[in-house]
């Protein structure tokens with residue numbers, strides 16, 4: 001069995017893959033007082049709860065965009081598994097089928113997304129990742145990562161408005177019924193959700209123009225199903241894209 005781990009700014013996602021399928025995908029908040037022992041106990045508990053069998057994963061790959069917690073997670077995993085997981089880093093990027101942009105700065109989740117996109121479409125692909133940040137990553141048909149854009153994610157925008165104002169509440173991430181709100185909650189929902197629908201359409205349209213119409217668009221991230229008016233703009237919506245990319249990378253490391 002293969003274990004891939006995606007440490008994002010909101011959630012850590014663990015994917016267990018065997019015989020062509022995800023046996024389990026576990027999510028837990030990133031910001032907890034993690035210790036190596038805490039990780040071991042959590043893994044043992046989830047492993048038993050999900051009834052994943054007697055044999056622990058024999059290969060593991062970790063991606064993290066939160067450097068401060070990586071050491072504790074890695075130490076815990078290495079104690080639990082009995083070996084040190086592989087970690088996404090610039091040296092490893094050199095063995096990939098894609099060409100990574102700014103390898104010393106790029107988030108390794110965006111690299112994993114790009115590997116999945118290139119492997120599955122082999123054309124120009126824009127990956128829209130709705131996480132803590134809202135990112136757009138363009139990987140071209142030859143597998144070169146051409147560029148990225150980064151904006152506040154949907155929940156980040158809602159929380160930021162709430163925390164910077166005296167009278168605005170934190171609102172649920174739901175498309176409002178009308179274009180303009182009739183009370184404070186629906187007004188914020190209109191501003192953020194319709195505003196973000198516009199942002200995504202604008203990015204897609206600009207990149208599509210750059211690529212002379214030759215572009216696939218895929219969406220991922222925990223918040224990728226919220227902006228329902230965008231459904232027809234995406235060739236694929238798949239919350240597992242980052243895990244799938246990590247899996248493809250791990251399988252190639254083993255080969």
Ligand SMILES: Nc1ncnc2c1ncn2[C@@H]1O[C@H](COP(=O)(O)OP(=O)(O)O)[C@@H](O)[C@H]1O
Nearest residue numbers: 008009010011012130131132133155221222223
């Ligand atoms: N399966 C799911 N369905 C709906 N929302 C989800 C799901 N998983 C996570 N979320 C929400 O998505 C957000 C995290 O998205 P994610 O892409 O994991 O962010 P990050 O990578 O920045 O940690 C959280 O607010 C979480 O509540």
Ligand SMILES: CC(C)(COP(=O)(O)O)[C@@H](O)C(=O)NCCC(=O)O
Nearest residue numbers: 008009010065105106107131132133
């Ligand atoms: C852009 C990100 C914050 C996205 O992280 P996420 O929303 O998945 O938590 C992350 O990929 C990151 O910290 N990147 C480093 C900067 C860059 O990619 O250029």
Ligand SMILES: [K+]
Nearest residue numbers: 008109131242
């Ligand atoms: K992510």
